[in-house]
Amino acid sequence: MTISGGDTSRLRRINLVTTLRALRGQGPLSLTEVTRRTGLSRPTVESLTEELLGSGWLKELPPQPGHMGRPARLFSFHATGDYVLGIDIGSYSIRAAVADLDGTVVASRTERVGADAGRSVRLTAVRATAVKALASAEVGSAQLATVCVGTTGVVSHDGRVKRCVGLPEWDGLDLAGELGADFDCPVLVENDCNLAALTEGWIGEAQGVDDVAFVLSGVRTGAGLLIGGRVHRGRGGAAGEIGALPLLGWHRATSHLTGYPKMPADILPQEAAEYVFAQARTGEPAARWAVEQYAHDLAEGIAALVLALDPELVVIGGGVSRSGDVLLEPLRRHLDPLCLEPPALAVSTLSDQAVVLGAVRLALDHVDARLYDVDTMLPEPSS
């Protein structure tokens, strides 16, 4: 409750960030202009500017000619990379997207991969997809500020896949280490549901919503959480793993769809859910029953998330979200009686782009954090 002596250096950091913010996203500014915009004294701004020049966050431009008297020194913000790369490692496909620092995707690629592909085959596909996306964007690896990779499984803080049942030979993989060697910039790894949740908050159904439970319903059933608008990873990256509790129905949910008794032999596994929903849409009784059972089991895990967290919104995403018109009614019917109050429920419209766009967003957030966080930025930007 009192001001400690350590606040002097903290105050200087705050002033450094204030100065950086005044310069970021602007054309070159003079010291006088920086002083005006920050409200700081001129000696303070001079000292801060020197420090920021020394640490590489600012660059000094040649003084503008044609002015009377001594020309004013001009400074501008110095970015350390102009693009980010997001990657989504799925069971049946790899997606990569290159975006600029404003978040505009300038190129993206999707490559197929076999669901039974092992570790080395899948990693090769990941690298090939990244190379193609970068080539398509005409962006060199040296122009990347951050890479972010999404994967199913529990991901540790240092980017290892600690636990994964969805992909062959993926359990225990040091994914950040494997891909980190391919890039000169930081490589982040994050759980795919967490990334999809982030995308919903960025450009999807959860814009402006602080606390969100995102439920990925597709080949697998999983969840990612936003709390205070940020991904909540938990102690070991395992937040949202409510599906691991056998008392609740997520472990068996998709089996109701894949086990649909009238499934034609030529329907691929990744198309099974959508086929059952299409049949249910026509009123076919066995398909309607399969959807009913699926909704019942999905509701149990969602109810546990709702009762634990009381989120402002639940977003249903993943492949099943394309069939929201069929799913929502039975889901509401099973879910609402399990909750104290009916939760707000939305169906994602981002479909299979949510994870790769979330990887882009997390990479951008990482760039921003390096710029803005008064506790972790400085003394110098990473090369």
Add this chain to the structure above:
Amino acid sequence: MTISGGDTSRLRRINLVTTLRALRGQGPLSLTEVTRRTGLSRPTVESLTEELLGSGWLKELPPQPGHMGRPARLFSFHATGDYVLGIDIGSYSIRAAVADLDGTVVASRTERVGADAGRSVRLTAVRATAVKALASAEVGSAQLATVCVGTTGVVSHDGRVKRCVGLPEWDGLDLAGELGADFDCPVLVENDCNLAALTEGWIGEAQGVDDVAFVLSGVRTGAGLLIGGRVHRGRGGAAGEIGALPLLGWHRATSHLTGYPKMPADILPQEAAEYVFAQARTGEPAARWAVEQYAHDLAEGIAALVLALDPELVVIGGGVSRSGDVLLEPLRRHLDPLCLEPPALAVSTLSDQAVVLGAVRLALDHVDARLYDVDTMLPEPSS
């Protein structure tokens, strides 16, 4: 990603707070000293100081005599109240504690109340306990900065008890409205488990831990969450209400203890759990079985919280925490197989003080937030 026009007023707010912080916890300071400590320009500090004087956050002191030249104007921080009052409304007792703004409890009172006491009897007991605690502390009502009240039940953001099965005639009570009329300062109302969680983070088992699931195991079973070190209330104040999911065992957990077949007739209901644990400690088989069943059911709800949130720590509090030596082994045995990794588990040592101290802490946080939050403070302190 760009600096918007609205940042000018935000920058002024930041500078206002910087100025307030420089003055808070200090003796009177001159403008020159404030300028030096903040790094702001003198015209900026003069303008900010006038605004803070006008809004009541600062007071101006008489200039010190005996100096050469024009005496310097002196300013100091102006607190709006010197104490907070915390109240815990329980089934069997009402607790009240008066603390100063450093969080030191200067007086506290506990008064008994019947578990079957209705709304008006219980409210009368609350008021009487508060009056006695204030008298004991020799603190007048006008000296209170904030009052905070803890109650069982789901509490809305405006301090209504939206849902409560634990106390008679308590469901739907506008508790903030009822008690707000008794005090001139803000009256906050919060769920008791949330407050106990806050206390664990403040002075208990969860100090320095960001993400905590606190489980109240006593007359009732409930939970409160800390995320990022702050109480996570959720959309409607219902976070932690995992006990409402009948698939999990919390709704029946305490019945294993209260239904102990060898319970003597003279054991009061509020003493039942402790009696069974004491018997289990001696090895009495029926008591051991009751504890085993209790641990089994408690573990299911805890596992759901752990899998949903992946907290850094689970703290077991409430009356049962006094029997942690008997409970922990069976609880771990039932809990660990339900979780992906065994969660860190601690038993509270705060016993029945956790809720009232949490009320004190939340009141202090409210005082701090009014002082420090750049988004909500200003233009003026509440009277």
